[in-house]
Amino acid sequence: MNHDDVHQLVRQWVEAWNAHDLELILSHFTDDVTFASPIAQRIVAGSDGVIVGKEALREYWREGLRLNPDLHFDVEGLYLGVGSVVINYRNQLGRLVCEVLILDGNLVREGYGTYFDDGYTADTSAPSN
Numbered sequence: 118m119n120h121d122d123v124h125q126l127v128r129q130w131v132e133a134w135n136a137h138d139l140e141l142i143l144s145h146f147t148d149d150v151t152f153a154s155p156i157a158q159r160i161v162a163g164s165d166g167v168i169v170g171k172e173a174l175r176e177y178w179r180e181g182l183r184l185n186p187d188l189h190f191d192v193e194g195l196y197l198g199v200g201s202v203v204i205n206y207r208n209q210l211g212r213l214v215c216e217v218l219i220l221d222g223n224l225v226r227e228g229y230g231t232y233f234d235d236g237y238t239a240d241t242s243a244p245s246n
Contacts, residue, residue: 118223123202126223127195130204134190137182139175146171146225154230156181185209 118126126145133141146152148171158166161177168177182188189209196203204216212233219227 118220120197122223123197124195127192127202127204131190131192131206134188137188139178139182142178143171143175146174146228147221150174150226150228152177152228152230155232156230160184190214 130142130145133145149169150171152168152174153166154168155166157164157168157177160180161168161173164177168174187209190206192204192206193213194205196205200220202218202220204218206214206216208214214233215231217229217231218225
């Protein structure tokens with residue numbers, strides 16, 4: 118996937134989420150997609166946060182959209198890798214989220230929802246001996 122293709126994917130991804138268009142969101146994913154998220158742990162009992170397959174992902178996100186009728190994403194940054202992209206966005210609660218997407222051609226094969234840990238403090242002091 119080239120640079121322009123990735124930008125188009127991300128534009129469509131955020132537009133689909135903000136429109137709550139579940140089928141358009143899912144159109145960017147392979148049928149055998151695997152998606153992991155701590156939110157899935159709370160919404161899908163027994164999933165351990167890992168959703169396998171597009172149909173299971175449809176059910177998870179359908180419920181997520183139902184529970185969050187004001188869901189909205191504002192992209193803050195985009196990070197390109199080799200066969201991967203990270204979308205950093207702010208959700209409707211103002212919280213920072215990163216979506217890590219592993220690509221298979223022009224579709225997403227794996228996805229990981231990651232959430233800002235506001236309890237983390239980087240220790241930049243030198244180790245003592």
